Amino acid sequence: MAKKTKIEAAVTNGVLKLRLSGRIWQGDVASSFKWEIDAALAQNIKTAELYINSEGGSVFEAQEAINELKRLDKVLITIGSLAASAATMFLCHFEAQSYSTSQFMIHKPLTWASGNEDQVKAELKALTNLTNVYRSAYAKKLNITEEEVDDLWKNDYWMDAKEAKEKGLISTIIDEEIEVDETTVAMMVACGCPNVPQPTAKKSDNTNNNDTKMDINQLRAALGMSATATEQEVLNRLAENKTKAEAAAAAEASSNEQKKTNAERVVNKAILDKKITADMKETYVSLHIQDPASTEAILNGMKGVTAASENQKHTADGDLPKGRENWTIDDYLEKDPQAFNDLCETNPDLVKKMNAAYSQKK
Numbered sequence: 001m002a003k004k005t006k007i008e009a010a011v012t013n014g015v016l017k018l019r020l021s022g023r024i025w026q027g028d029v030a031s032s033f034k035w036e037i038d039a040a041l042a043q044n045i046k047t048a049e050l051y052i053n054s055e056g057g058s059v060f061e062a063q064e065a066i067n068e069l070k071r072l073d074k075v076l077i078t079i080g081s082l083a084a085s086a087a088t089m090f091l092c093h094f095e096a097q098s099y100s101t102s103q104f105m106i107h108k109p110l111t112w113a114s115g116n117e118d119q120v121k122a123e124l125k126a127l128t129n130l131t132n133v134y135r136s137a138y139a140k141k142l143n144i145t146e147e148e149v150d151d152l153w154k155n156d157y158w159m160d161a162k163e164a165k166e167k168g169l170i171s172t173i174i175d176e177e178i179e180v181d182e183t184t185v186a187m188m189v190a191c192g193c194p195n196v197p198q199p200t201a202k203k204s205d206n207t208n209n210n211d212t213k214m215d216i217n218q219l220r221a222a223l224g225m226s227a228t229a230t231e232q233e234v235l236n237r238l239a240e241n242k243t244k245a246e247a248a249a250a251a252e253a254s255s256n257e258q259k260k261t262n263a264e265r266v267v268n269k270a271i272l273d274k275k276i277t278a279d280m281k282e283t284y285v286s287l288h289i290q291d292p293a294s295t296e297a298i299l300n301g302m303k304g305v306t307a308a309s310e311n312q313k314h315t316a317d318g319d320l321p322k323g324r325e326n327w328t329i330d331d332y333l334e335k336d337p338q339a340f341n342d343l344c345e346t347n348p349d350l351v352k353k354m355n356a357a358y359s360q361k362k
Helices: 029-042 059-069 085-092 117-142 146-152 161-167 182-190 209-222 231-272 278-290 292-300 329-335 337-346 348-361
Strands: 006-012 015-021 047-054 074-084 095-099 103-106 157-160 172-174
Touching: 006 029, 015 029, 029 059, 047 085, 047 182, 059 085, 059 117, 074 085, 074 182, 085 103, 085 117, 095 161, 103 161, 117 146, 157 161, 161 172, 182 231, 209 231, 231 278, 231 292, 278 292, 329 337, 329 348, 337 348
Parallel strands: 015 047, 047 074, 074 095, 074 103, 095 172
Antiparallel strands: 006 015, 103 157
């Protein structure tokens, strides 16, 4: 999957200004922050402003980036259109503000684990530890109990700027409009945002030429392009970003579909092996999607249901086991068909009598 994290940095009037846009990828953000903060501290710059417009990403990377920011004396965060998942954790540690149209989402930390049994267990332990850190941080920031946090993040919990301020996630709402580009819209769609805005309308052709030049300059800076980049080059970069966002969303959808296919294959086999009943299929498919290794371990440890005839055999001379002396053909066909097949071989005379009784009954 093509990465789409964008990190920008500049020093203005003695303040380190950082900008984080897109997904928080493991190994990207914290190292970039460290480099910029090292350079700032070397110049005795201890204040930073961080702009975030992110769908979230690696919970571990976000925590490391926060640790780097804590080396500074003061950090002010401004949220753009979106702060979701791991991106909201920054708000638990620093003063934050947002625009009136900004949207927020918190949920229980997620991760994907692979490897052998020991490696998966280690990943699960690390996630459990970090979940405890997140739970505690949200409880403190929102001024609620950890039990209330557990209730809150059972599913994706979305907030607008007003609710985020009421809950204490941010302290100030900026009374200005924010521009929304197509890349941001694609990002919001990909993370399931319930209120996706339309991209900001382009200015009409009669717009003052100076304003147009200013817009192009702003786009160049936001895209990290050279000041000499042409308008067409800027448009090409925007189109490229849109393509990457769409590809990322498609890849995620494909990955989710593959996980479901794998889960159904494992669960269907368990049903055929009579380890679980068909009415439990959806439950086990859901469990497998969330935690394949643990679910397969549970299913592998189950024993299939065995027919009663395997534990209660007829004797070689055809004598009936205790409790079946008065069984009819209907009883055998309903309760133990295999035992009836065995009886046909060991005691054919009895089977004839049962057939006769069955015929008279009809």
